[in-house]
Amino acid sequence: MTQGFGLSAGARIALLQRLAKRRARQDDAGEAAAPGRAKRRGFSDLPGMRDFALMQTAVEELDIESPFFRAHNGIAGATTVIGNAEYLNFSSYNYLALNGDPRVTGAAVAAVGRYGVSPSASRLVSGERPIHHELEAAIAANYEAEAALVMVSGHATNVTVIGHLMGARDVIVHDASIHNSCTEGARLSGARRIPFAHNDWRAAEREMAAARRNAGRALLVIEGHYSMDGDVPDLARFVEIARRHDAWLMVDEAHSLGVLGETGRGIFEAQNVDPGEVDIWMGTLSKTLSGCGGFIAAGRDLIEWLRHTAPGFVYSVGLPPALGAAALESLRIMQAEPWRVRQLQHNARFFRDRARARGFDTGASEGLAIVPIITGSSVRAARLSSAMFARGVNVQPIVFPAVPEQAARLRFFISSEHTEAQLSRAVDVLADATASLSPLELHG
Known part of the structure; x- marks a missing residue:
């Protein structure tokens, strides 16, 4: 430690x-x-x-109650039931409150009735289900891409695609705060991996310029909405870097879809960038789309190659039809009801601004769905999380080594379902919890 x-x-x-x-x-x-027996390693x-x-x-x-693995007795939305008590909930990616929507649930139930629970093998072996193609077509349309491919795990999507796409002679330049799935994929690939200072396109330019000449292929990886800080990159700048250095640009939209842009289509909509300028769009089905899995949207040649050769797709069971149906219905509702996106963005800005007004450090959050409260100490973050839970607010601490010790934080995930009254109460509880803890409790 x-x-x-x-x-x-x-x-x-x-x-x-x-x-x-x-x-x-x-x-x-x-x-x-085990006296007399060889000791097991x-x-x-x-x-x-x-x-x-x-x-x-x-x-x-330190007598800190673990905030992890708590059992929620129902849908975890703006509120949730843990044990026998109801809590204000800020620990869910249910950004547009679609997980639990009767239309989404109905689509999943209908898919189970028609296709069963599991495809029972990889899609290459057991064949396709129409819902797979429908979902992939809808995702491709969202990003104005030629094709898309869905996989059974968001984490595995990044690992298998990056690990399969790049090789030992290549270079991967990525944001220092990129998700673990991307760094694991880079490690698997054997490519040279170079992080650049978080959300600093100038640093990315310097690193790419220095590394590109001696590399075979180059991949530049960023996120559309960073899950730890709630900030966003300047997409056009990264497009320019990729084009200037003959590199592929990959954007992880796990926390962007349904959150960024007037209608939730993602960072390209929010910043008015042609989505065709991004070579590989990646995202998950488990957040806005209230399912589970990951996707890639790109040119048809890359998608077809991945369909037939990517280990995480070829050798993995296909996406369960119920999850595909839930994700597809969620995407359709997102597109038909853009008020959900507007409400989410309003709520996140409201919470961020309220917290800042009370003197809390919200870092670089854009106020889009993710608002950190920087505590500067893992013990402090854990103490505050526990104190807030005792006051009826469920929010998770993020501690070292997930973030540097001085950047330990509480991380609030906001949804379209939260009300201003709930958000104001959460800030009041945060202030009260902070004031109630002694210096010893705050610093261990």
């Missing part, structure tokens, strides 16, 4: 000592449980296992 989660040096040393004693007890117990030397164990010890010793 190199950055200490905001703990003092003394507190870190004490935790390390307790962890060492705990390990010794566990080792003794393991040996006593454990997993304690796995990369990161020591930091993970220390984090768990810190949570226990």
Whole structure:
């Protein structure tokens, strides 16, 4: 735990000592449980296992209730039921409140009745379902692309496409805050991977210019709406960089579709950029589209190549028809009811501005769906999350190593369903929770 989660040096040393004693007890117990037998190899030397164990010890010793893996007893929208209590909810990607919409649910139920729950194998082996083609055609139309391909996992979509597209002689230049799925795909590819300072197109230009000459192919990867900070890139600038250096431009729209643009079509609509200038559009079905899976929209030649060769598609089960139907119906509703997008954008700006007015650091958030509250300490973020939960507001902390220690935060996901009264209450609760915690509780 190199950055200490905001703990003092003394507190870190004490935790390390307790962890060492705990390990010794566990080792003794393991040996006593099987006297005379060869000791089985454990997993304690796995990369990161020591930091993970220390984090768990810190949570226990500081008496911080874990905010993760809470069971929601129903649809997690603007409010949710956890246990037997209702909470204001800011931990869902249900941006346009379509997850749970009767039309979306009805489409999923009808698909189950017609096709069953699973396609039972990869689409290459078990064949297609019409819903796959309908969804892919609708996604391609949204991005004015020639074709699209849907996969069973958003994370796996980036891993398999980037990993399959690039090779050892190539270079991948990406935003330093790009999603883990993109960096995992880059690692799988064997290509040289170069991050540039977050959302800095000038830094991207410098890195691409320095690396391009000695590379075979080049890929520039950005997000349309960054999930940690809630900011957006200047898309036209990145198009220019890609064209100038003979590189492909890939834009991850996981948090953009349904959020950016007058009608939610994404960053190209919001910034009036020709979507054809982007070589590869990537997105997920699990947020605005209230399903599960990922998609690629691009030229027909790339899509056909991926359909027949990408390991994460060829060797993976196809998208369940019910999820495809839910995503397609969600996309249709988004297009037919643009008021949802306008309401979402209004709500996010309202919350961000209210929080800033109360003195909270919302970072670079554009006020589109994601508003961070920067706490500067992992312990502080965890304490505030716990205090807010006790006051009826569910919001997750984002702590090191997901973000640098000094950038630890609470991350609020806003939806079109939230009301101004709920958003104002959340800011009031945040202020009250902050005031209620002692310096010791805030800093461990």
